Amino acid sequence: MAFRGRRRERLGDSDPIDNNIIWATGTGFGSLGGTVERFDVRTRQAREVEIWPEVTVGAPAAAVKYRFNWTFPLAISPHDHNTIYAGSQHVHRTVNGGQSWRGDQSRPDHRRQDAAAEFRRPHAR
Secondary structure (H helix, E strand, O other): OEEEOOEEEOOEEEOOOOOOEEEEEOOOOOOOOOEEEEEEOOOOEEEEEEOOOOOOOOOOHHHOOOOOOOOOOEEEOOOOOOOEEEEOOOEEEEOOOOOOOEEEOOOOOOOOOOHHHHHOOOOOO
16 A cells, blocks of 8 residues: 555556555556556655656647557566566566566557547546
8 A cells, every 4th residue: 555645546557576665556646658657655755757757748649659648557477576566558568577577569459449539538518
């Protein structure tokens, strides 16, 4: 469990080797560059890293290299706890605990392929 202000909430997935390490997405910056947080419950220290550290505020979806959702998918490898996978329209992987990330562009774009949908506001009337 990680602490945000006075609230105690579960933010993400616990490291399978060390349950005091929690990995999370949607840490307050949402889709901006794919922010991932590594939180150590023992020390109460958090480290935020961006998978793609590029400012995308106000850019149209078509102009952004990687499009992350506010709470994008995150998975810890069951074989190596330092290997973390994260999803935008591609799959990203770190093998060094978040120090660096690689996007797998050899696989197809995982969005719906509906260009018009990228520009619709979900709650617009």
